[in-house]
Amino acid sequence: MKAGQSPGASSKTNLRRIAIDPISRIEGHGKITLLLDSDNHIHEARLHIVEFRGFEKFIQGRPYWDVPFFVQRLCGICPVSHQLAAAKAVDQLAGVDQLTPTATQLRRLLHFGQMLQSHALHFFHLTSPDFLFGFGSDPMQRNIAGVLEKHPDIAMQGIKLRKYGQQVIEAITGKRVHGTGTIPGGMNKPLTTSWRDALLADIADILQWSEQAVQLNERIHTAHSEHADFATLPSNYLSLTGGKGELEFYHGGLRARYPDGVMIFDQCDYVDYQQILREEVRAWSYMKFPYLQQLGIKQGWYRVGPLARINNCDVISTSLAEAARRRFMAFGGGGLVHNTLAYHWARMIEALHCAESIQHLLHDPDITGTDLVVEKGDRRNEGIGVIEAPRGTLFHHYQVNNEGIVTKANLIVSTTSNNQAMNESVRLVANQYLDGKEITEGLLNHLEVAVRAYDPCLSCATHALGKMPLQVELIDAEGALIHRLVKHSDGQFKT
Amino acid sequence: MTDQKIRIATASLAGCFGCHMSFLDIDEKLVQLNERIEFNRSPLTDIKHCGPSDIGLIEGGVCNADNVRVLREFRANCKVLIAVGACAINGGVPAMRNYFDLRECLEEVYLHGTGVTNPQIPDDAELPLLLDKVYPVQEVVRIDYFLPGCPPPADAFLQMLMPLLDGKAPHIANNQLHYD
Numbered sequence: 146m147k148a149g150q151s152p153g154a155s156s157k158t159n160l161r162r163i164a165i166d167p168i169s170r171i172e173g174h175g176k177i178t179l180l181l182d183s184d185n186h187i188h189e190a191r192l193h194i195v196e197f198r199g200f201e202k203f204i205q206g207r208p209y210w211d212v213p214f215f216v217q218r219l220c221g222i223c224p225v226s227h228q229l230a231a232a233k234a235v236d237q238l239a240g241v242d243q244l245t246p247t248a249t250q251l252r253r254l255l256h257f258g259q260m261l262q263s264h265a266l267h268f269f270h271l272t273s274p275d276f277l278f279g280f281g282s283d284p285m286q287r288n289i290a291g292v293l294e295k296h297p298d299i300a301m302q303g304i305k306l307r308k309y310g311q312q313v314i315e316a317i318t319g320k321r322v323h324g325t326g327t328i329p330g331g332m333n334k335p336l337t338t339s340w341r342d343a344l345l346a347d348i349a350d351i352l353q354w355s356e357q358a359v360q361l362n363e364r365i366h367t368a369h370s371e372h373a374d375f376a377t378l379p380s381n382y383l384s385l386t387g388g389k390g391e392l393e394f395y396h397g398g399l400r401a402r403y404p405d406g407v408m409i410f411d412q413c414d415y416v417d418y419q420q421i422l423r424e425e426v427r428a429w430s431y432m433k434f435p436y437l438q439q440l441g442i443k444q445g446w447y448r449v450g451p452l453a454r455i456n457n458c459d460v461i462s463t464s465l466a467e468a469a470r471r472r473f474m475a476f477g478g479g480g481l482v483h484n485t486l487a488y489h490w491a492r493m494i495e496a497l498h499c500a501e502s503i504q505h506l507l508h509d510p511d512i513t514g515t516d517l518v519v520e521k522g523d524r525r526n527e528g529i530g531v532i533e534a535p536r537g538t539l540f541h542h543y544q545v546n547n548e549g550i551v552t553k554a555n556l557i558v559s560t561t562s563n564n565q566a567m568n569e570s571v572r573l574v575a576n577q578y579l580d581g582k583e584i585t586e587g588l589l590n591h592l593e594v595a596v597r598a599y600d601p602c603l604s605c606a607t608h609a610l611g612k613m614p615l616q617v618e619l620i621d622a623e624g625a626l627i628h629r630l631v632k633h634s635d636g637q638f639k640t
Numbered sequence: 641m642t643d644q645k646i647r648i649a650t651a652s653l654a655g656c657f658g659c660h661m662s663f664l665d666i667d668e669k670l671v672q673l674n675e676r677i678e679f680n681r682s683p684l685t686d687i688k689h690c691g692p693s694d695i696g697l698i699e700g701g702v703c704n705a706d707n708v709r710v711l712r713e714f715r716a717n718c719k720v721l722i723a724v725g726a727c728a729i730n731g732g733v734p735a736m737r738n739y740f741d742l743r744e745c746l747e748e749v750y751l752h753g754t755g756v757t758n759p760q761i762p763d764d765a766e767l768p769l770l771l772d773k774v775y776p777v778q779e780v781v782r783i784d785y786f787l788p789g790c791p792p793p794a795d796a797f798l799q800m801l802m803p804l805l806d807g808k809a810p811h812i813a814n815n816q817l818h819y820d
């Protein structure tokens with residue numbers, strides 16, 4: 146924790162700044178800043194994304210078939226999501242609309258493995274200490290090592306669930322992190338029967354542990370009625386769903402609902418995303434703020450990810466997860482569930498769906514087939530790939546020239562879509578739990594708990610690249626900014 | 641936690657967390673390791689500043705002023721500092737930005753990006769100053785060991801750490817040395 150004056154945040158005088166820097170037990174680099182007056186009333190609470198990469202720029206000039214393997218290095222937790230979204234765009238660039246059954250099933254299996262390991266990591270390794278020990282518990286214990294000591298069974302289940310998801314990925318891409326699997330029009334190698342059998346040997350345990358993870362969340366939410374009021378946020382929701390309105394991660398149409406459950410649109414073709422979404426830039430974060438164009442900046446922000454998907458879908462195609470979904474919706478009293486901490490519960494329902502789907506796919510005779518690639522068709526100059534990544538809807542959009550060299554790229558990474566919601570949640574919790582109080586470490590962790598619910602992946606979300614202009618600032622004794630000069634690229638100083 | 645435990649701190653600078661993930665890919669062996677070590681600052685704990693530690697693992701290169709501060713804090717507090725993965729060792733994929741004019745890139749994303757409203761370049765003082773280039777960590781501080789790979793395989797982490805816990809020099813088997 147770093148308390149001190151910051152010139153930029155407090156151009157208002159007499160406000161004290163507190164920063165949680167870095168936010169921990171999440172992936173990527175972010176910080177929360179609070180501005181408080183002398184009575185500890187909160188004047189401003191913000192989540193800043195402080196990191197900056199730039200894939201959209203430096204992918205320009207690369208051949209399009211390189212793209213999936215560069216972009217997956219946006220994120221070591223969900224590299225497969227980026228590889229697959231890019232691969233779907235790359236298929237279009239290669240003039241391919243339909244993959245072989247085996248290639249399609251392999252990609253789906255790969256995606257379920259990815260979703261399972263990422264969800265397990267988030268719940269067990271990163272978040273569970275908040276729920277098992279309490280939001281304001283001893284920070285020295287509030288981590289996976291503490292869970293291993295005090296709740297070894299739960300920690301081990303998490304470790305093994307994550308391991309299994311990683312093994313699925315390894316079986317298909319050769320490596321657990323940053324392997325290769327997709328190629329334009331298909332996949333580069335079959336799943337061996339020895340891998341399939343090894344994975345099948347463990348699936349019964351995986352199903353059981355996934356169910357227990359759902360039950361653990363059900364117990365947490367029923368035992369702690371106060372969770373229902375923690376950062377609860379009626380919002381719009383966006384996700385892909387399948388053609389029958391079912392939960393779908395790999396391919397589907399875009400669906401959005403209002404907070405009361407009424408449909409904003411349904412089964413929109415994602416290649417038209419530019420007509421649906423816009424992104425606003427704000428000076429204090431490198432992460433943009435997307436919104437639904439038809440509702441405008443103020444009303445149009447929305448949430449994505451497990452809570453959005455479970456709220457949005459009409460049914461889940463696997464039986465255990467569907468039963469869990471019904472219990473979840475019943476908990477919400479029939480309407481949509483806006484409870485922010487219910488993200489975790491929804492996430493474990495999805496993990497269970499992954500386990501069941503992996504079992505089905507491993508029994509599908511096509512899965513070990515060797516017909517992996519289709520002939521490329523006529524090259525196209527534009528490709529748009531969209532999937533549901535663990536953290537929400539993920540958009541990859543590429544334009545290439547006639548030599549197949551990327552000329553433009555646009556990514557809307559899942560966490561970006563939750564930017565407004567995460568900021569709203571931080572503000573809600575700051576006002577509800579911290580306002581006017583003596584600020585303690587435990588209270589500050591409440592803000593992080595709100596952010597963690599979204600499982601933000603801030604290294605993905607900060608794919609933009611660049612450099613800050615050189616700044617010179619004049620600050621008075623109170624820390625207030627009196628004057629700021631910025632040196633621009635043309636060498637001129639401007640205010 | 642006893643005092644005999646070896647303290648390990650980890651940080652991700654300009655990296656993708658894939659090296660941290662590969663470390664967690666030691667799976668159940670985390671239990672044995674946990675008996676001998678305790679984590680200090682790490683994305684896995686809520687310790688926000690690196691305290692005195694025996695071993696520091698750094699993922700990712702150096703792209704902004706914050707990275708420099710964290711890296712120096714690690715060097716000052718860790719007896720042994722290890723650069724983990726391609727990004728820490730030579731900048732990796734994020735260093736691909738070194739070939740571009742950065743101003744132009746910022747404009748690409750925040751001014752000329754697809755579907756951008758309110759185009760402007762974020763410049764709040766809460767955002768750390770970006771460096772002109774992405775630098776390997778050894779250009780900023782002294783590094784004791786380098787563990788290559790993108791990411792290094794899980795076993796390579798164990799082959800690096802286990803001897804160090806016993807006060808011996810690590811030896812990484814050839815088949816664990818990856819340069820992907």
Ligand code: SF4
Nearest residue numbers: 655656658725726727
């Ligand atoms: S070396 Fe590879 S895995 Fe490690 S941080 Fe860099 S891109 Fe990620």
